[in-house]
Amino acid sequence: MPKNVRVRFAPSPTGPLHIGGVRTALFNYLFAKHHNGAFILRIEDTDQNRFIEGAEQYIIDALDWCGIPYDEGPGKDGGFGPYRQSQRKDLYKQYAKELISKGKAYYAFDTTEKLDFHRKDHEAKGKTFIYNWHNRLKLTNSLSLSQEETQAKLHAGEDYVVRFLTPQDEKIRLKDIIRGDIEIDSNILDDKVLFKSDGMPTYHLANIVDDHLMQISHVIRGEEWLPSLALHQLLYNAFGWAAPEFAHLPLIMKPIGKGKLSKRDGEKMGFPVFPLSWGESQGYREAGYFPEAVVNFLALLGWNPGTEQEVFDLSELVQNFSLGRVHKAGARFDPEKTKWYNHLYLQKKSNSELAELFKPVLIEKDIPSPIPNDDYLERVVALIKERANFVSEFWDLSAYFFEPPANYDDKAIRKQWKSDTPEILNELIAVLQSIENFASKNIESLVKEWISKREFSFGKVMPPLRLVIVGAMKGPHLFDILEMIGKDESISRIQKAISIL
Secondary structure, three states, X not given: OOOOOEEEEOOOOOOOOOHHHHHHXXXXXXXXXXXXXXEXXXXXXXXXXXOOOOHHHHHHHHHHHHOOOOOEEOOXXXXXXXXXXXXXXXXXXXXXXXHHHOOOEEEEOOOHHHHHHHHHHHHHOOOOOOOOOXXXXXXXXXXXXXXXXXHHHHHOOOOOEEEEOOOOOOEXXXXXXXXXXXXXXXXXXXXXXXXXXXXXXXXXXXXXXXXXXXXXXXXXXXXXXXXXXXXXXXXXXXXXXXXXXXXXXXXEEOOOOOOEOOHHHHHXXXXXXXXXXXXXXXXXXXXXXXXXXXXXXXXXXXXXXXXXXXXXXXXXXXXXXXXXXXXXXXXXXXXXXXXXXXXXXXXXXXXXXXXXXXXXXXXHHOOOOOOOOHHHHHHHHHHHHHHOOOHHHHHHHXXXXXXXXXXXXXXXXXXXXXXXXXXXXXXXXXXXXXXXOOOHHHHHXXXXXXXXXXXXXXXXXXXXXXXXXXXXXXXXXXXXXXXXXXXXXXXHHHHHHHHHO
């Protein structure tokens, strides 16, 4: 392991950050922090046609919300900036020229029409057109043209690209921390475009140059970049630079079926695939997930701690993380497991924290009386939180603590409301009125004593009482609810139900 671990997360600002991108950022962050290294954000915005306003800020906001902020990047210069590729474009031209001067790259003047013609011609013959060793001398480039012809085209301002000169008949030996040793035959590779005549590099050149200049020690990125590894290694060799270590992370797979998790899967199955909302697509934050829950479930998508432990806070993840325990195979996304994690983190939060989060929901509901004090809210939260996965579910679980039921569950009425129920409940009202200490345990003791004395079955009294107090057969311990809403409100709800039902 080198002394200075420096890793980078290098997204393109072409839209919202997919949850797979967040996982890549997280693994980079965990690896950096485990080794007391630096986590760098680099914005790869060389493709100006696909640039979307607001996407860069979205990426920064998403990392901050997840609690994995970058150490270096836009607005945080660590001496290796600028951190946007569009602000570094003058650099890349000199490196493209260096490769040409070393005989490792060449100018290509082929028009789009000419290349399309070759592709279609190959397709008609059942072949695939690859621009490389077997046809480069038949095409229009500085290898097939004389030096004078090449210079004349350049001086005339003809459009060109700079292509990498892929070596022929070479076995390229590659190492990947996750996948082990890989061997590629150079003859199957094409001469990739490195630089365009509009003055912008392609991903491949900019990526290598920036990783070298920013002294990146480890490149941790998605599996989709694995086919580019051979070219990137060849570029390092061509420049005479030491390559960083590479690790290609497994894909995050669909919950059902095969293939990579997509936005469409989320829309179809009703779960977010973005950390924050983007346009009409809901994010994990807006869906009510806690960032700690998102980070925890993402960390275990493709990484195994080697133990049975499933719940990790960020510091534990940093302490335990290693690339050696990242799987090769794709990790199946489980929407139910993400809810399970959120439920877990919700239970971990204090009642006062949850009460604060609940307040905006109550304000929105515009309940008839003023919002109860903090102590009341915290007691409500303590009674209902076990049944909730999200704070947004608190209202449905607790509405009866704040207002009487507007209607009663039909099925429960048919099952629990008998001809003698009104008479029994009227008698119960007298019992409740006589109780001076209206605390849960005391109410329970005196009501049960009355039930026994009158030789009623509990089924004749308790289910109908829950129905009239709550409106349905749900909720925590009934006597806790009676204590919370108070004697007057309890009696009022019983009387109202008798008159309606």
